[in-house]
């Protein structure tokens with residue numbers, strides 16, 4: 001067999017190319033929008049692409065699956081429960097896809113999203129037992145995928161984790177992320193084993209109720225441009241440009257600079273609505289990073305703009321995206337609202353009767369931000 005993991009540093013995602021060296025048939029799992037890397041590999045190795053599989057509808061990065069499927073006449077595969085506006089091969093739990101002598105076994109592991117599947121890989125000439133599993137955003141290294149968007153369900157995630165951890169110790173685990181906004185405590189390693197995670201994943205020893213409350217108590221903010229990205233991956237929008245694929249330098253200002261900003265400057269707070277409601281810099285307008293691309297028309301092109309978040313990371317990445325989208329008069333507030341608060345400056349409060357903020361600023365949730 002042939003197996004290659006590809007890591008995307010900008011979004012913290014992992015994708016995979018699996019192939020039979022005998023039959024030269026290949027499958028690509030969770031491809032990124034940068035499809036040239038797979039094209040090059042298929043060409044160099046003289047592989048024929050049979051299947052392109054998305055383990056789920058991604059909300060944090062644009063999938064390259066449709067592009068690859070169309071270019072190679074390969075079957076575009078997702079779980080049968082995926083809600084998509086385009087045709088795809090509907091995979092069922094327990095179904096097997098053949099790649100020469102290899103077997104890819106579909107295992108439905110919902111929780112992060114309802115349609116999420118894991119893929120067990122077996123190489124029967126060596127063993128009928130699977131030696132590896134691609135887990136998408138169910139089991140991550142030291143973590144599991146967050147359950148709070150796109151029809152996710154923490155109790156289903158508990159059941160899926162339990163199902164995966166029944167696999168033999170030696171099974172190698174290859175997740176859909178090593179960093180990024182789909183989990184809050186990822187170790188950073190790009191792979192692990194079932195045996196190690198059963199012993200040392202902090203979520204693996206929790207009983208159901210504690211697991212559910214741990215998963216729902218604190219979540220990272222929704223990903224940058226999530227609304228546009230998820231809609232594009234479902235085929236109901238065409239906004240592949242919403243993916244941050246560049247890392248332009250952003251000018252940062254400190255809170256003294258914010259105090260002396262020109263009167264015409266617009267201040268956008270890119271945090272979640274509940275965070276904004278519980279205390280924001282006076283005059284800031286709330287535009288959550290998740291909705292930035294879908295609300296791009298609201299961004300004034302002829303005025304200087306300051307982006308602010310909680311600690312300065314989300315606003316930096318949001319500013320990178322605006323620069324990529326052709327908006328140039330944008331700066332980011334270093335240290336964010338936290339620095340403003342720490343300096344004893346006054347905060348305005350909105351309607352605090354709704355949800356209390358449960359956003360955790362996980363250190364590695366903003367993959368690609370250094």
Ligand SMILES: [Fe+2]
Nearest residue numbers: 058059137182
């Ligand atoms: Fe995901």
